[in-house]
Amino acid sequence: MRWSALPPVNTLLPFEATVRHASMTAAAQELHVTHGAVSRQVQNLERSLGISLFERQTRALRPTPQARQLAAVVRDALDQIDAAARQIAQRTPAGPLTLSCEPTLLMRWLIPRLPDLAVNVPDVAIHLSAGGGPVFFERDNIDLAIRRDDFPFPEEASRTRLFAERIGPVCRPDLATRLTGAAGVSQVALLHTDTRPKAWDDWRRITGMKAEPASQQTLEHFYLTLQAAAAGVGVAIAPYAVARDDLERGQLVAPFGFVPDGTSYHLLSRQSPEQDGRVRQLTAWLRDKTSQLENDSEPV
Amino acid sequence: MRWSALPPVNTLLPFEATVRHASMTAAAQELHVTHGAVSRQVQNLERSLGISLFERQTRALRPTPQARQLAAVVRDALDQIDAAARQIAQRTPAGPLTLSCEPTLLMRWLIPRLPDLAVNVPDVAIHLSAGGGPVFFERDNIDLAIRRDDFPFPEEASRTRLFAERIGPVCRPDLATRLTGAAGVSQVALLHTDTRPKAWDDWRRITGMKAEPASQQTLEHFYLTLQAAAAGVGVAIAPYAVARDDLERGQLVAPFGFVPDGTSYHLLSRQSPEQDGRVRQLTAWLRDKTSQLENDSEPV
DNA sequence: AAGACCTGTGAGTAGAATTCACGCATGCGA
DNA sequence: TCGCATGCGTGAATTCTACTCACAGGTCTT
Known part of the structure; x- marks a missing residue:
């Protein structure tokens, strides 16, 4: 032996x-x-x-x-x-992988990290597609999708959990002092989005905090509300993932921190990661990058 | 990553x-x-x-x-x-391992293989102890024991299955022709042992063959009956393991082959093999050597 | 033509790996 | 000095992998 x-x-x-x-x-x-x-x-x-x-x-x-x-x-x-x-191992076949992702997460989290992806997973060409809701791999010619588990996933997809959703109010640093006073978020304009209209309700329910706004404003996407928040228009409610970089740069602050809302983001893929080296590499990279979202104790 | x-x-x-x-x-x-x-x-x-x-x-x-x-x-x-x-890894501590084994298996199978053991597991000193029946590690100062599973094993012992018991009649080659005739084994003396008195009965039950002997003789151990068989005294019933080398040398033949009797030999050890490098090595060697007993299609 | 030999595979299972939840010890900040 | 956070160990429960078993299919052997 x-x-x-x-x-x-x-x-x-x-x-x-x-x-x-x-x-x-x-x-x-x-x-x-x-x-x-x-x-x-x-x-x-x-x-x-x-x-x-x-x-x-x-x-x-x-x-x-x-x-x-x-x-x-x-x-x-x-x-x-x-x-x-x-x-x-199999030489990477031609043709880019198409990755579908919610527009906001795409713009404020994934795209800023593409250079890192190019360095660490050089052999895999990626094609990005903004999109949300139900996933139809065949119909939409999608190979991978990042989705929040707030709807049933297709049975046959292979899934990998990425990170837990955490939401919280964010605003321009100079507005923060006003918010933490007795009147709370009621002082300023609340910024809503069409894509997640319940976000503020969820937050209120989870934290038990009140938020009777002086005024409200609805924009189409999170990233627009973030723009507006950064411009001092009011307070946006945002997932940590999409706010992270702005927090780090000091453009936004999160006076109340972020709280898990019970949902998680998953990576869905047509083939299981083991079957395709490219999928495996991309999955590994995503797991690696998103794990910091999970483990970050976000700046308050 | x-x-x-x-x-x-x-x-x-x-x-x-x-x-x-x-x-x-x-x-x-x-x-x-x-x-x-x-x-x-x-x-x-x-x-x-x-x-x-x-x-x-x-x-x-x-x-x-x-x-x-x-x-x-x-x-x-x-x-x-x-x-x-x-x-x-831990330098092999002093003190040999004591291995207990049925006398016959010891003499006719294990001892002939000690040179091979010394070559392949040089660091482990072995002390052999002839013995059968229930195992008392502490009392008898035994580290390992090879036993047939015809009695309950101590609960706390770690066990490794080694090989299935197969038994069959063996005799000197020149007697074999007489046996395979119509009269079968009835023609010659049957050699019994004290340590496994039921062996012939088992064989008759399993094979359905008759064995009304001309005469009978009882000896203390299998290895004595094998000696007697090799000397032409009669037909002994023997486990394949103990007869193997004699069959290979042509000193004995097994005119009816060997049949499993439903029991197996196991290696019992005080510590689990993982806990002690010496035990692990010895276990590996035994598994290796005994696997050929399992896989041999014995010479007929 | 029957049997031996080798690999693939569906179904069921045993055992390993993992998680969860908790305990413990200690350093650190208020 | 008192929480509080951090990092590891661990019993019990769970999940999941690796394995076995039994069988199928193909080809070489006799």
Whole structure:
């Protein structure tokens, strides 16, 4: 029997990631699993080798020298296999993948990240399509779609959960002080959208806060309300994902933070990711990028 | 995300073995699983890479050049990990492992294979102990035991199935012609043992054959009856495992072959194989060696 | 023509991996 | 000094993968 000392191979990835981050929680995030799963796999590996691979300090996890050494070997070995697989695997067939996405998320989240996509997934050409609601892969010639699970998904689609929806009021920084006063959001104009008319109601229901506005205004899309909010017209209610970059740049603030509304965004695909290397790569990239939306504790 | 092309790691071992043997069935035997399991894992890998890795000819399986290439890389990568693990893993603590085994199996199967054990599992010192029946790890200071499942095993023991018991009459080659005549085994002396007094009854029940002997003789152990049989005293009933080497050398023949009696041999161990590298190695070696007992179509 | 041999596959299952929810220890900020 | 946040371990429940079993289909052997 070859490889008599070979530990269980499924423990290697969690282990390597844990050493690299010196943290199980971080490794778990990278692998899109819970820290418990990583913890158990690392324990498996330790049990299999008969030695301890980490110094468990209360706050930090310190890989032992042996662990570093093993991790380096594993990293190297997996690199080789990865390279070989890449060389061998099906050459990406021609034709771009078409990805359908809600217009606002498209404009304020996905498009700004296209350069990153081009760098990290260079072989896959993407065609973007703004759209929402029910997905018809065949009819609309769509390969992938990002959708919120507020309607039933087609049975045959393969789905991957991306991130939880979190909504909250956003406005220009100088308006924020007025909002947090006793009168709350009632002081200023509320900005509504046609595409998600219930957004403010949802928020009121979830937070229990009142919002009797001085005036109201309805615009077609979230991204228009964001424009208006940034211009100081009033307060918009926005998903964290679409507001994120503006918050980071300081163009908007979210005085009340964001709250989950119970829905999540999913990636729907015609073929399962395993069947098509391009779909798999794109899925991996999206999962990676969106996981930060999940884990961000947003600036308040 | 690292390793974007990395296929599922658990598919790699079955794949590598399949390429090496150019056969799924052979790979399955090596890995102690069914060919179906290997088939599915290979399919997983192919699906993940998007290419076919074998030319399925009806009788033979021909790995494609890509498959050979990938398998070589995998082999190499696993070698590295194996070596690193070996270096790191707990240095074998002092003190031999004690293995308890039925006297006959010990003398006629295990002891002849000790040289092979010494070559393939050099780091593990073994202490052998002849014994049967219930296993008391603590009391008898036993680490491992090979036992037939004709009595309940201790609950806490970790068990690994080794091979199915098959029994059959054996005798000196020149006696065989007399046996296969109309009179059957009735012509010659039947050799019994104290340790398995029901063996002949079992065989009669299973095969439906008659065995009214001219005379009978009882000896203490199977290996004594085998001695007697080889000396031409009569016909002994023996497990295939203990008769195997004598059959191969031509000292005995089994004119009626061997039939499963429904029981199996198991390896019982105090610690689970994963917890102790020595136990794991020894278990692997035993599984490997005993699998041929399972798969042999014995010489008739 | 029958049987041996090898792989693929649908259905059912056992066991592994994962999640969930909680506990514990500690550092950190108010 | 007291919450509070952070990070890991873990029992129990759940989900899901890998496996087995039994059978089918094809071809080579005798």
